[in-house]
Amino acid sequence: MKQMFENTFSSMHASYDLVAKTKSSVMQRMEKPQRKSFGLTKLMMGLTIMMVLIGGGYWLYFIPVVTISVDINPSIELSINRLDRVIDVKAYNSDGQTIIDTLDIQYQSYPDALNTLMDDPTIASLLSNDGIANITVVGNDSDHCLKMVETINTTVQCEGKMQCHHEDQQELQGAHDCGMSYGRYAMYQFLLEYYPNLTIEEVNAMSMRQIRDMLQDEGVDMDISGYGHGYNHGHHGDGHE
Amino acid sequence: MRSESDVARVIDTYADTIKRICMVYLKNTAETEDIFQTVFFKYATSTIEFDNDDHLKAWLIKITVNQCKDTLKSFFRSKRIDLDDGIEPGSDDPPDYGFLYDALKKLPSNSRMVLYLEYYEGYNAKEIGSIMHKNVNTIYTWIKRAKDQLKTILKEEGYEANV
Numbered sequence: 001m002k003q004m005f006e007n008t009f010s011s012m013h014a015s016y017d018l019v020a021k022t023k024s025s026v027m028q029r030m031e032k033p034q035r036k037s038f039g040l041t042k043l044m045m046g047l048t049i050m051m052v053l054i055g056g057g058y059w060l061y062f063i064p065v066v067t068i069s070v071d072i073n074p075s076i077e078l079s080i081n082r083l084d085r086v087i088d089v090k091a092y093n094s095d096g097q098t099i100i101d102t103l104d105i106q107y108q109s110y111p112d113a114l115n116t117l118m119d120d121p122t123i124a125s126l127l128s129n130d131g132i133a134n135i136t137v138v139g140n141d142s143d144h145c146l147k148m149v150e151t152i153n154t155t156v157q158c159e160g161k162m163q164c165h166h167e168d169q170q171e172l173q174g175a176h177d178c179g180m181s182y183g184r185y186a187m188y189q190f191l192l193e194y195y196p197n198l199t200i201e202e203v204n205a206m207s208m209r210q211i212r213d214m215l216q217d218e219g220v221d222m223d224i225s226g227y228g229h230g231y232n233h234g235h236h237g238d239g240h241e
Numbered sequence: 242m243r244s245e246s247d248v249a250r251v252i253d254t255y256a257d258t259i260k261r262i263c264m265v266y267l268k269n270t271a272e273t274e275d276i277f278q279t280v281f282f283k284y285a286t287s288t289i290e291f292d293n294d295d296h297l298k299a300w301l302i303k304i305t306v307n308q309c310k311d312t313l314k315s316f317f318r319s320k321r322i323d324l325d326d327g328i329e330p331g332s333d334d335p336p337d338y339g340f341l342y343d344a345l346k347k348l349p350s351n352s353r354m355v356l357y358l359e360y361y362e363g364y365n366a367k368e369i370g371s372i373m374h375k376n377v378n379t380i381y382t383w384i385k386r387a388k389d390q391l392k393t394i395l396k397e398e399g400y401e402a403n404v
Contacts, residue, residue, distance in 0.1 A: 005360035008341045012264055014256035014277070022277040023252055027245055029278075030285050 062087060066139035066148065067169070068110060069183030070117060072131050073207040074099050077181050078113055084148075086113045092181040093204065099123065110148070111155040118158050126207075127161040134208040135164040136183035138172060163212075180204065187211045194218040248285045255298060258362075259305050264338075265357045266309035268346050276308045302362070303372045306354065313350065344394045352387035355380060 064079035064087055074095035079088035086108050091097035099120055105113040117123060118133065127133060135152060139145045145166040152164045167186050175185030178200050188203045191211060203211070259280055263273045283304055291297040345353050351373070358364045358372065366384065370377040395401070 002360050004341050005357070008339050009261050009357070009361045011338065012257065012261050014260040018260070018274060018277060019252060019256045021274060022256070022281055023249055025278045026248060026252070026281045026285055029282050030242060030245065030248070 061085070064088065065141070066137060066145060067182055068114070068148075068152075069134075069136040069138060069181040069186075070114070071134045071136070071181055071183040071187070071208050072123060072126050074123065074126075075181040075184050076100060076117065078105070078110060080110050080148075084109050086110060092179065092184070095122075096181075111151060114152060114156045118156060118162075127158065130209055131161065132208045132212055133158055133162040134183050134187065134212075135162060136181075136186055137164065137166045138169050138182040139166075140169050142166065142168070190215065190220075194220075243285050243287075248281065251284055251297070251301075252281050254294075255301050258298065259301065261357070261361070262302060262305045262354075263309060264342075265345065265353050266306065266350055267312060272312045276305060276312065279308050280304050299364075299368065299372060302358075306372060309350075340395075340398060340400060344391060344398060344400075347394050348387060348390050351383055352390055355383045356387050356391065359384060 060082055063081060065082055066080040068078040068080060070076045070078070073093070075092035076096040076099065077090045077092065078086045079090075081087045086106055089100050089103075089106055091100050099117070099122055103116060103120060105116050108116065114135070118127070123133070135156075137145045137148045137152070149164050149166050153162075156162065156164075167182065169182075171189075172182045172185050175182045178185060178188075180188060180200070180203070184203065187208070188198070188200070191198055191203065191214065194215065206214075256277070259277060260270075260273065263270065263276055267273075280301060284301065289300065291300065345356065348356075354373065355369055358369045359366075364372065366380045367377050369375075369384075370380045373380070375383075
């Protein structure tokens with residue numbers, strides 16, 4: 001067998017051309033180490049810049065800074081990035097899920113996304129039947145959130161059936177643990193001042209109209225046209241903005 | 242960086258060996274040129290001090306085997322071979338290296354390589370294990386299996402061989 005291998009492979013040779021080409025190519029590459037190293041440095045610099053841009057772009061685009069909670073009876077939350085774009089949409093009840101399953105509002109600006117939501121036939125029907133859209137802008141930068149509240153109040157078409165306000169995110173930390181949107185949780189906290197025995201399940205089953213009516217019955221000023229930070233606590237307008 | 246004359250000498254001395262490894266591992270010469278340039282450029286830029294020519298030859302074979310493995314794994318190669326199916330990539334090679342080479346081409350690449358290294362280059366199982374980055378027991382298993390496979394193929398082709 002060894003002899004068979006010897007006979008077979010001793011006839012295999014690298015051609016003159018192959019040897020000459022290899023020598024020429026290797027020698028050329030040996031003469032250009034400096035250029036290669038410069039190319040490598042440029043490549044590394046390019047990669048670093050690309051990583052910074054990608055990291056910065058990710059920070060700018062994919063990190064949410066504000067949450068807009070839209071509650072009627074459907075409860076939906078929109079996560080908004082620094083560029084005022086919707087980067088995530090979540091529903092907090094089955095009504096909300098049904099609506100977001102049929103809408104494509106991701107990556108829209110938040111006023112466009114809210115208008116699209118309000119135009120949804122289910123939401124439009126709820127609002128025309130005495131429903132109220134409670135829109136809560138939740139974030140840590142109050143100035144920015146209040147500007148957003150103002151924008152929403154001036155650009156979102158809701159025919160007077162909308163109440164928009166800002167809440168501080170830190171005060172609503174427990175919302176998602178209770179399975180509630182920020183907006184519904186804020187209302188729940190508010191209701192507890194007057195109805196301390198109210199359960200999470202009961203509040204989850206209520207529409208914003210029912211909650212608003214309960215609070216109004218207790219003498220809370222739920223001025224639908226007002227906007228700003230929080231609701232007017234207290235009886236008949238003696239609260240604070 | 243080694244001197245140009247040293248690199249040229251090594252290319253002249255070991256070109257045939259590298260060519261044979263490529264022919265055993267890849268079964269054609271389509272990628273041989275790239276592998277030649279890579280292997281000898283690695284030699285030119287390596288800082289390893291070789292004890293002797295045997296040490297250098299074993300190192301070159303090891304580098305070539307690695308390059309051949311990478312080539313076999315290459316997505317582009319597999320696609321190209323698929324497209325060229327029916328047209329043997331090495332069709333411009335000298336057409337006939339004899340019945341043993343034809344039989345070897347029917348074996349898996351690792352089987353071909355261990356038989357070549359043992360029978361033609363004269364390495365033992367331990368040395369082959371070092372070249373192929375495998376445990377010596379694995380090499381024993383591969384050699385045994387490869388010999389059985391080769392014997393069967395040669396028999397089917399009507400050749401009697403004492404493998």
